[in-house]
Amino acid sequence: MTLVADKSILLVEDEAILALYEKNQLEQGGYKVTHVSCGENAIQLVIKEENPFDLIFMDIDLGKGLDGTETATHILNHKEIPIVFLSSHTEREIVKKTESITSYGYVVKNSGFTVLDASIKMAFKLFEANELTKSKKEHLETVLHSIGDGVIATDKYGKVIRINPVAEKLTGWTHDDGVGLTINEVFNIINVKTRLKVENPVDIVLKTNAVVALANHTVLIAKDGAEYQISDSGSPIKDLNGETKGVVLVFRDITAEYNVQSQIAKQANMLNNVLDAVIGTDFTQKINYWNKAAEKIFFWKSEEVIGKNILKVLKTNYSNFSEQEIIEKVNLEGSFIGEAIQEAKDGSLRNIEINLVLLNDEFELPSGYIFVARDISDRLKALKQIKESEAKLTQIIESAMDAIISIDKSKKIILFNGAAEKMFGYESNDIIGKPLDQLIPESFRNQHDKHIDQFGKTGVSRRAMGALGEISGLRSNKEEFPIEASISQISVNGETLFTVILRDVSVRTMSESKIQKLLHEKENILKEIHHRVKNNMSSLFTLLTLQAKSQENHSVQHILYEAAGRIxxxxxxxxxxxxxxxxxxxxxxxxxxxxxxxxxxxxxxxxxxxxxxxxxxxxxxxxxxxxxxxxxxxxxxxxxxxxxxxxxxxxxxxxxxxxxxxxxxxxxxxxxxxxxxxxxxxxxxxxxxxxxxxxxxxxxxxxxxxxxxxxxxxxxxx
The missing domain is CATH 3.30.565.10 (Histidine kinase-like ATPase, C-terminal domain)
Structure with missing residues (x-):
């Protein structure tokens, strides 16, 4: 098995007993486990990073304060870390709620260490999933089969004539106390579901003179009221003439086995609620477990594939290995994690993230494999879209008419587009990594540094073109030229990056100067025209007034005054x-x-x-x-x-x-x-x-x- 001693886990669980149980389980599995009982403490621990964690197990319901999903959101805003959610709920809507936060896993409480361990391994690229589940199951089955049977013998009337020590322990009746009593007094059995009395096998044998076995779900109620799940059989005791002289009843305590089987069924039901395909095989690669997610991803029903070879059911194409090389690698190293393309029942292809783990029995001998698969087709499609978007953004930046320059917190250039190359006369490869000061006249450098520092402290995301006023740039040939600038800032992984967009306004400045000169000349011309028009109208006014004063006819005089008034x-x-x-x-x-x-x-x-x-x-x-x-x-x-x-x-x-x-x-x-x-x-x-x-x-x-x-x-x- 792969060593996990270097893996550190933060367990966030508000129920102390359950946390202690889970912590002990994980530590027994070789993990370093730190426990906190609330989301606030978890956030503080992660932010401090004194003891960095490799994985977080997060209870969804944390009582008072932040719940698990809120805590996870805070933590993921600060640091990328695999978070596996814990909950006692299996409702689809609760599972979907966690999917919008993280996709590292969802585990139902009390799922057993196998599921916890498998979830951890899946978060670490699905290492050694479900190994412990198979090992525990096989070990438990071996222990159950080694338990001794209880034996009770009766005569042909159903009276007890002998009880062995195991029967004494299970029934609560000693040999001496039980002998002579009817079998129904000593061996009191009921149906576990209906709680109704079950017909005694001894009575059935005496009636039929044949071997009989108990029905399933039979409970033995001991003398002290204790109950045991049992399985038994009754056989007639015959003499040499073939006549039935009595009955021998052989039974064994299968309470532990019954509980284990119930737990296994419960865990199998829980695995059916996970979103990843979980497939179990024996050592010959024959399928013995196929969960609901596997049915959904590959379109094969469980009953269609159980007993078939997984290599024939799922045609797998690994990028660097053949299927046989993968099996050999898992047999040698214990596990394999990688990506592959697999064909579903309908022939469609799936991009799959695979974790293949070798299972060992209690003697550390290989007994089978656990195959955990996650459909990453949507994730790869999203990554492709992101890459295409990045390519488009790069093209846009390179085709921009304005110079675009990005700098890191130390004011060193990390992006220099084509327009910047033309503007400043530097090649991008030559200027990347150099200080921004190289593009700024020496007389303006201190002032420019203060502008950037003050802008970084404001928290404002951007300032528009011209907001910094007109500043100067310095070309590679040491020529200074006027520029207009806008600036923006973003935070990437906690580091502030600044981007400036620069526009050469040399030509515009010259044009504006010429325009101002022309406007001034035009204004002078207009003033001269106004002056001449006013003088001409004043002359007309004077002539009309003089003409009016010289008239003796009052009517003519008034007409001239009216005209003069209008002018x-x-x-x-x-x-x-x-x-x-x-x-x-x-x-x-x-x-x-x-x-x-x-x-x-x-x-x-x-x-x-x-x-x-x-x-x-x-x-x-x-x-x-x-x-x-x-x-x-x-x-x-x-x-x-x-x-x-x-x-x-x-x-x-x-x-x-x-x-x-x-x-x-x-x-x-x-x-x-x-x-x-x-x-x-x-x-x-x-x-x-x-x-x-x-x-x-x-x-x-x-x-x-x-x-x-x-x-x-x-x-x-x-």
Missing amino acids: KSMIVLYDKLYHSETDNSVSIQNYFPSICSEIVSIFPKNVDVSLNILEEPIELNAKLLSSLGIILNELITNSMKHAFIEIQNPEIRLNISKHKNILSLEYSDNGIGIPETISFQNTPGFGLQLIGMLTEQIEGKIRIDRTNYPKVILDLKV
């Missing part, structure tokens, strides 16, 4: 746009006071302007303000022309308010008022028509409100 509203808007920090908008707080005072100043009459504009700054675009400026010009011009005839202290009032998204402009004066016949829907004048069209153009609503005093109200969505 003045545009001049004010251009001036505000010219000085505005935004591209194409002006605040109403800045525009309306200026346009009101400028238009009023065109006319010779002095008029006060009263403005009430909300404090909240509101920016409007130039197109909208242009229309509002002309509308306001028309309203002011009408007031200046018609409202203040013989009015002392004339005044124009403009109130601007906002409710939700509606901006309201209320215009009024203290003049003679607006005639009842005048409205925006019915007006002969060009000014009011223009106001109506402009209002419609800007999707506003305008009306004349004569409540309290005449006023024009314009509502506009902003």
Whole structure:
């Protein structure tokens, strides 16, 4: 057998007696066993790693605190170690619960050391599975067959005439006390299941004059009430003439054997609940045990294969050995662990992880084999998918336009993609293992190291491109160049790895500089154009104003002033746009006071302007303000022309308010008022028509409100 003295096991079991029993069993099997009673202590022991363990036996139900599956999850997050679960439950859902955590094994409590040992060996690549089960069974059978039989003799009337020592011990009746009593008084037997009295074999022999045997499940109740499972037979005692003179009853105590057989049946039932195929053979490779998992994996029913040669039932293809070489290897070394391809009943192939163990009897002579198989087809498929994913990831990294560089905790390069090679001028093979500082200008190295150290302490997984600001790189030819970087960190097996993605922004920096220069030139040109347009409109305004002043005809004079006012509203808007920090908008707080005072100043009459504009700054675009400026010009011009005839202290009032998204402009004066016949829907004048069209153009609503005093109200969505 393979030595296991160097294997250390952590037993996590909260039931002290059961733990002591399991610990003793494992230590008797040659393992070094450490016991803890709760999951928290198990986690601490594993994390300390003062005494590293090779395997953990984990009870699923640990009482208070963490249960077995939670404890296993904590441990596996810290360290990869085979964990075999222990439980008194065999329900499928409980077994499946453990499968999502680890697949090293699931053992039902009180399964016996053979199952414990087999589970351990399976976790160690399935070494020497179920060896002890076979050995114990054979040894127990030998012991049971060596027990002496009890003998009771009766006369032809069924009276006891002799009891041997073994019969005395089993029945509780001494020879002297039993002689003369009827056989039913001394030999009291019942059926173990029904607890009903069984007909005595002596009575049957006396009736039939033939040899009879007891039925199964017969219990002997001794004088003191003790019960024994027995098997017996009764034979007639005949004289020389062939007449029956009595009966000899031979029986033996098979209580131990009966219990063993029950236990074996129970263990066999437990093995039927494990997920691995367990197959037993004799030394000639003939199958004598085939569990349910074997049926599920290979599609052969137990009754179809029992007694057949396993090499013929399961066609096995080992990668480096023939089947005969494997048998010879197991006979020599005691076990074999490896992978193979096996053919199921329907011809389909299975990728199997195999543990083949030689079984010895109590005399250490080979008596058979235990074959434990685990279907790893899904695992190999998953590994293939992982490798394919890794290959795709490598291709993606290599095809990336940005440089991708990974470093370990000592800041040495462990990944350097093709874009990084082009950017820095180094071959990947030459730079792997070198410090990252080799790619950073000397003046920036200390600052860069601090950036990485601080980032590692934050616990943040990543920072986006440009989050580190613009930094510099150093090519192999010592040329410094500007780069933009993003950084991320991950933990692999407890070690922090950093990955940076770098982008050469040399060309972009030059382009941005050129763009800024062009934008500056464009801005100067636009300012010049604005200036010239404003000057041209100012010239037109001046000409119209001078022309108006020189006219004696008041009608012509008013027409010229109206035209000058309209141009003045545009001049004010251009001036505000010219000085505005935004591209194409002006605040109403800045525009309306200026346009009101400028238009009023065109006319010779002095008029006060009263403005009430909300404090909240509101920016409007130039197109909208242009229309509002002309509308306001028309309203002011009408007031200046018609409202203040013989009015002392004339005044124009403009109130601007906002409710939700509606901006309201209320215009009024203290003049003679607006005639009842005048409205925006019915007006002969060009000014009011223009106001109506402009209002419609800007999707506003305008009306004349004569409540309290005449006023024009314009509502506009902003």
